[in-house]
Amino acid sequence: MTPLTWLIVAGAVVGLGLALIVSQLRAAPPDLGTVLERMQPRAGLGRPAAPAGLLDRIGLPLVTVRGVRIPEQQLALTGRTPSRFMATKVLCALIGLAVPPYLQLFTVLLGVHVSLLLSLGGALVLAGVLWFLPDWSLKGQAEEARTEYLHAISAYLELVAMERAADHGPAESLRRAATVGRSPAFRQFATAMEGAALDRQPPWVGLNTLGQRLGLTALTDLADIMQVSGADGASIYTALRARAHNLRSELLAAEQARAAVESERMVIPGTVLVMLMTLLIAYPAVAEMFSGGGI
Known part of the structure; x- marks a missing residue:
């Protein structure tokens, strides 16, 4: 060859x-x-x-x-x-x-x-x-997926609280709330509870397993709250709303921190652009002055 x-x-x-x-x-x-x-x-x-x-x-x-x-x-x-x-x-x-x-x-x-x-x-x-290129790519994708999951969990907490306020049982509230959303996260919640049902376990066991697998503390917290309600019959409406509020506050703080970082990154390009524009405007006058054509 x-x-x-x-x-x-x-x-x-x-x-x-x-x-x-x-x-x-x-x-x-x-x-x-x-x-x-x-x-x-x-x-x-x-x-x-x-x-x-x-x-x-x-x-x-x-x-x-x-x-x-x-x-x-x-x-x-x-x-x-x-x-x-x-x-x-x-x-x-x-x-x-x-x-x-x-x-x-x-x-x-x-x-x-x-x-x-x-x-x-x-x-x-x-x-x-x-x-190490796939590791770096996977890290960014996982952060985006984690944020989407947390937003979905925040909405799920509110939906479960509304179902409990409508006097549905803990297990029924979890299942009914999971059928409202059509996002991949809500489908994961429903699938996890279906898997727990196949094993003859309450739905919060499936959510707890999913939360541990994905590393989502908010989801395991929801499972713990519902387990307490299922075992003791306690009223958890306030606890669910409070957890949803705290999770939204955490997400908002993370978004503000990310926006601050992006704003700081934009300072350097803006400064360079201003310097280039100043140089382009002042160059003809400076060149004319040094060439002897000035006063």
Whole structure:
């Protein structure tokens, strides 16, 4: 094969890898195996979901590798499987290893010689950086998903309080309130309670399990409040409204802090723009003055 053929093949492999990376870094909807596992949480505890695609089958052996940390809560928040996550990390690392040799081959065809040691070092560094690229992407997606869940929980608390005020029972209030919303979070609440019902458990057990799995303290607090109401028959309307109010206050404070950070980031571009405009306006007069045309 000629060097040009190798160049075309290498470019096709790199392009295919980049396309797979872009397609897999997006948040994907949960597959059927994951949904069935959520409906029976005790049976699926500690057991990886059945592989649903090529990337899942590739990454499944990597899940059990010792020393590899898998962000279970972040993956659960975004609806991605650990096997797909590990396959994406390996694919990113392979792309990092392939790019520098590809660039070196391109420079050789142009007549520019690059040290082999430099190419090898660049490949290792780029592979190490790209290995952590899915972690950084997953972190941002998980934060967005967590915020959406918290907004949904705040609304769910209010709905449950209204159902309790209408003199419905604790279990019935949880189920009726979950049927009001059509967002993915509300569907998760309903699925968790259906799984608890299949295990002959009260619905707040399913919500508590879901809250622990996703790392949502607000959801476990709701489960605890409803458990107290179901066990002692206590009036929890005020407690539910107070928890919803506190959660909204926390979300508002987080939004204000995020807005303050974004405002501070905008100061630098604004300052640079003002300096450039000032320079463009003052330059003709200054240039004319120093050229001897001034007074």
